[in-house]
Amino acid sequence: MTAAAPSAAQGSRGGRGPRPNPRHVAIIMDGNGRWAKKRFLPRAMGHKKGVEAVRALVRSLRDNPVEALTLYAFSTENWGRPADEIADLTALMKHFIRNDLDEIAEAGVRLKIVGDHSAFDEEAVALIDGAVTRTAGNTGTTLAIALNYGAQAEIVRAARAAAAEGEITEEAIARHLDTADMPPLDLLIRTSGEVRLSNFLLWQAAYAELYFTDVLWPDFTPAHFAEALDHFAGRERRYGGR
Ligand code: FPP
Numbered sequence: 205m206t207a208a209a210p211s212a213a214q215g216s217r218g219g220r221g222p223r224p225n226p227r228h229v230a231i232i233m234d235g236n237g238r239w240a241k242k243r244f245l246p247r248a249m250g251h252k253k254g255v256e257a258v259r260a261l262v263r264s265l266r267d268n269p270v271e272a273l274t275l276y277a278f279s280t281e282n283w284g285r286p287a288d289e290i291a292d293l294t295a296l297m298k299h300f301i302r303n304d305l306d307e308i309a310e311a312g313v314r315l316k317i318v319g320d321h322s323a324f325d326e327e328a329v330a331l332i333d334g335a336v337t338r339t340a341g342n343t344g345t346t347l348a349i350a351l352n353y354g355a356q357a358e359i360v361r362a363a364r365a366a367a368a369e370g371e372i373t374e375e376a377i378a379r380h381l382d383t384a385d386m387p388p389l390d391l392l393i394r395t396s397g398e399v400r401l402s403n404f405l406l407w408q409a410a411y412a413e414l415y416f417t418d419v420l421w422p423d424f425t426p427a428h429f430a431e432a433l434d435h436f437a438g439r440e441r442r443y444g445g446r
Contacts, residue, residue, distance in 0.1 A: 226390030226436050230274040230405055230412075233258070235396025235420030248292040253422035255296050259304060262313065264426030265345050268433055272346040272386045274318065276404050280354035283323075294328055297351075301331045305338065312344030318382035319353025346386055355406035358382055362407075383408055391436045393429075395421045 233254060240250030258275060265273065278293060308315060315335050322329055332351075358381060366376035378384065389408040394400070397418040401409060415432045417424075 227387040228272040232394040233421040274348040314342040
């Protein structure tokens with residue numbers, strides 16, 4: 205007996221019938237601090253391991269392709285954290301770009317920022333802008349990093365822009381959101397056992413599946429991501445009559 209080759213619709217883990225991947229997945233990467241605390245390590249170590257989890261996840265998109273992945277890296281509320289933690293997070297972002305941009309660019313990933321990254325230091329802004337420009341023509345996964353992002357402020361900005369153009373409609377607001385050029389959000393994952401949206405993609409989450417896991421972000425592996433995709437594929441989605 206020969207095994208049939210998986211069809212395109214079955215994806216790389218075929219054999220279980222049609223298994224559509226979500227087009228756009230977003231993740232609230234929570235639990236870095238608790239991961240460090242459990243090990244009597246400084247919080248910065250939790251964030252460092254968190255970046256490693258990001259790197260592994262982005263690499264794994266070769267096997268679990270999605271059109272877009274949005275990661276909540278820094279919220280508008282995060283400015284309230286101690287200055288040294290903000291400095292650690294900024295340094296990690298810079299290091300990530302310096303260290304990983306070649307690989308990301310060569311993998312065909314298009315890097316994008318949601319939120320207003322101009323609030324970070326000059327060097328970070330230049331690195332981010334350079335990375336976005338360099339990958340702008342890529343046609344693989346869109347990797348959106350949410351930086352200095354808050355959904356309520358985003359919706360207010362979009363509503364103002366829509367009003368300035370004429371009528372405030374759902375379509376007009378959606379057109380002015382930071383995610384306007386991305387597919388609709390299908391799946392929103394939050395790690396670390398917290399069951400909140402924390403001002404992340406509130407408009408975009410309107411019809412998204414929500415997936416909460418107790419795994420702390422630094423422990424979140426591509427296998428956990430695949431589990432979330434499986435969960436998504438197995439669930440019948442209802443659009444409230446739409
Ligand atoms: C939440 O953990 C995590 C953050 C506030 C930062 C997430 C950022 C990263 C993983 C780095 C992102 C970098 C790139 C390059 C995308 P927490 O500190 O709130 O954890 P706790 O709730 O356990 O204290």
